[in-house]
Amino acid sequence: MRGNNLLDSMHRFLRQSIFAYRALLGWLRPRDYLIMKVLEPATQILFFSVLGAFAGQDPAYFALGNAVRAASVGGLFGCASVMLNERRSGTLQSVTASATPLAQTFIARSALQGLDGLTTTAVSFVLGVTLFGLDFSQVHWGWLIVALLVTSYAMSGLGILVATSGLVGIDLNLTMNLAFSTLIVLCGVNFPVEALPPALQVVSRALPLTHGLAAVRSIFAGDLAGVPGKILIEAGLGMLYAAAGYLLFRVTEYRARVLGTLDLV
Amino acid sequence: MNVFISTVGVHLKNTLARPMFQVVLVVQPFVVATTTYMVYRDAGVDNLAAFVVLGGGLSGIWSALTFSSAGDINRERYYGTLNPMLASPTSLPLIFSAKITANAWLSLLALAISLVYSRILLGVTFGVPHGLAFFGSLAAFLFSASTFALCLSTTFLLSRSTAIMQNFLEYPLLLLGGMAFPVSILPQWVQALSAILPMRWGSEALRLALDSAALGPPFWEALGWTMLTGVVYCALALFLFGRIEYCVRREATLELV
Numbered sequence: 001m002r003g004n005n006l007l008d009s010m011h012r013f014l015r016q017s018i019f020a021y022r023a024l025l026g027w028l029r030p031r032d033y034l035i036m037k038v039l040e041p042a043t044q045i046l047f048f049s050v051l052g053a054f055a056g057q058d059p060a061y062f063a064l065g066n067a068v069r070a071a072s073v074g075g076l077f078g079c080a081s082v083m084l085n086e087r088r089s090g091t092l093q094s095v096t097a098s099a100t101p102l103a104q105t106f107i108a109r110s111a112l113q114g115l116d117g118l119t120t121t122a123v124s125f126v127l128g129v130t131l132f133g134l135d136f137s138q139v140h141w142g143w144l145i146v147a148l149l150v151t152s153y154a155m156s157g158l159g160i161l162v163a164t165s166g167l168v169g170i171d172l173n174l175t176m177n178l179a180f181s182t183l184i185v186l187c188g189v190n191f192p193v194e195a196l197p198p199a200l201q202v203v204s205r206a207l208p209l210t211h212g213l214a215a216v217r218s219i220f221a222g223d224l225a226g227v228p229g230k231i232l233i234e235a236g237l238g239m240l241y242a243a244a245g246y247l248l249f250r251v252t253e254y255r256a257r258v259l260g261t262l263d264l265v
Numbered sequence: 266m267n268v269f270i271s272t273v274g275v276h277l278k279n280t281l282a283r284p285m286f287q288v289v290l291v292v293q294p295f296v297v298a299t300t301t302y303m304v305y306r307d308a309g310v311d312n313l314a315a316f317v318v319l320g321g322g323l324s325g326i327w328s329a330l331t332f333s334s335a336g337d338i339n340r341e342r343y344y345g346t347l348n349p350m351l352a353s354p355t356s357l358p359l360i361f362s363a364k365i366t367a368n369a370w371l372s373l374l375a376l377a378i379s380l381v382y383s384r385i386l387l388g389v390t391f392g393v394p395h396g397l398a399f400f401g402s403l404a405a406f407l408f409s410a411s412t413f414a415l416c417l418s419t420t421f422l423l424s425r426s427t428a429i430m431q432n433f434l435e436y437p438l439l440l441l442g443g444m445a446f447p448v449s450i451l452p453q454w455v456q457a458l459s460a461i462l463p464m465r466w467g468s469e470a471l472r473l474a475l476d477s478a479a480l481g482p483p484f485w486e487a488l489g490w491t492m493l494t495g496v497v498y499c500a501l502a503l504f505l506f507g508r509i510e511y512c513v514r515r516e517a518t519l520e521l522v
Contacts, residue, residue, distance in 0.1 A: 035429050036429060043433070047436045047440045171285060173285045174285060178292065181295065185296055190300050
């Protein structure tokens with residue numbers, strides 16, 4: 001009986017994940033999916049790689065940093081975007097009033113976004129190889145896939161935290177874009193973290209993308225010694241953010257019910 | 266003129282109150298100015314200040330314009346006011362010109378923020394040796410970027426995917442507009458593509474106006490192209506507004522895209 005309940009829960013979780021993934025990422029309009037997951041990251045990679053090339057640096061460094069960042073951003077935006085769309089559709093109140101806790105609903109709905117980041121990575125890597133000479137000769141594919149998946153899901157943890165801001169009346173577009181921009185500047189995407197002032201380096205090391213990206217860079221350099229440690233830190237940070245997000249979700253959900261701020265943005 | 270001035274006034278207040286617009290004004294200059302500074306700092310790039318301050322400021326201006334021109338149409342559609350606006354005696358291009366004029370004025374804040382941020386936090390000093398040429402080029406940049414945004418907004422009238430399009434268009438135009446690096450480093454065919462963008466000529470004119478050397482033919486050429494492309498996009502926008510307005514009236518598809 002207990003086993004059946006667990007299977008039912010898992011089935012519902014999976015079903016929600018698939019429906020939300022298809023709806024959010026425009027599977028009903030493949031053109032939108034292509035723009036969001038392929039063209040947009042590609043142009044960002046081009047911009048930063050050319051910027052690096054103008055400074056006489058290796059554009060492959062920029063291509064790799066932005067490829068990983070672009071891929072993992074899906075995890076960050078997934079949960080918050082689902083929340084944003086529920087509010088726009090006028091269904092956030094109904095979802096909140098349902099028997100399942102809001103946090104569980106949104107975690108289920110953002111579950112596949114992290115996995116989908118691999119599509120963006122694949123396209124970005126093709127671009128990196130063809131235009132900027134990204135070198136795969138030293139790459140250990142197993143570790144690379146693990147590092148990318150862990151980074152993407154760690155970003156989902158941050159996404160859950162970001163999504164909670166929407167429940168207390170803060171514009172979700174605002175927090176998502178602030179988080180997105182902070183990651184570009186602070187996580188070693190376009191220049192090493194060590195180039196930042198010491199105080200910002202501390203902030204950088206507490207963000208989920210930093211260690212995952214460092215692991216990916218090590219994998220490309222063929223230096224696997226520190227990779228498991230970096231991946232473990234990344235996974236730990238992701239779980240920490242997800243746990244903080246889950247707790248805050250429960251608290252803010254309660255506050256939004258009490259204050260009546262659920263649909264007030 | 267009354268409608269134009271009133272629309273500018275109302276739009277200034279509405280737009281400045283939107284959190285997303287505030288973010289665009291601050292975030293884009295922050296990202297581009299910081300990244301260009303950190304990447305160019307030790308690379309011995311000539312005219313670092315121009316790339317850092319102008320790169321941050323102009324990309325902020327462009328993002329504010331593109332996000333607003335697309336977002337304004339989406340918002341009117343979302344509020345259900347796009348149809349009444351189309352049916353009103355005032356022409357749709359006039360209303361959207363007023364909105365984009367207001368956005369252009371507000372977007373100047375991005376340049377100011379980039380200047381202050383670069384000076385105080387990055388320690389980048391910024392001199393303007395040819396003041397008149399600089400402010401003239403800035404006015405030309407704003408005019409031409411606004412007419413280009415107006416042109417884009419006509420195409421957004423036909424699309425429900427405006428949010429996706431506005432996000433997508435940001436970086437290609439930053440790349441082709443040469444705001445953070447000269448377009449001369451891009452392949453020839455990409456340079457040819459960028460030549461039809463007024464932002465490319467405007468950012469070039471602004472950078473040349475910051476050079477302490479005397480203003481030469483390249484500056485006047487860049488300024489001339491900025492104005493010319495701006496006028497061409499203005500005419501194109503008016504034409505497209507007419508055509509698209511006729512189409513959506515005839516087909517009744519304004520809300521059905």
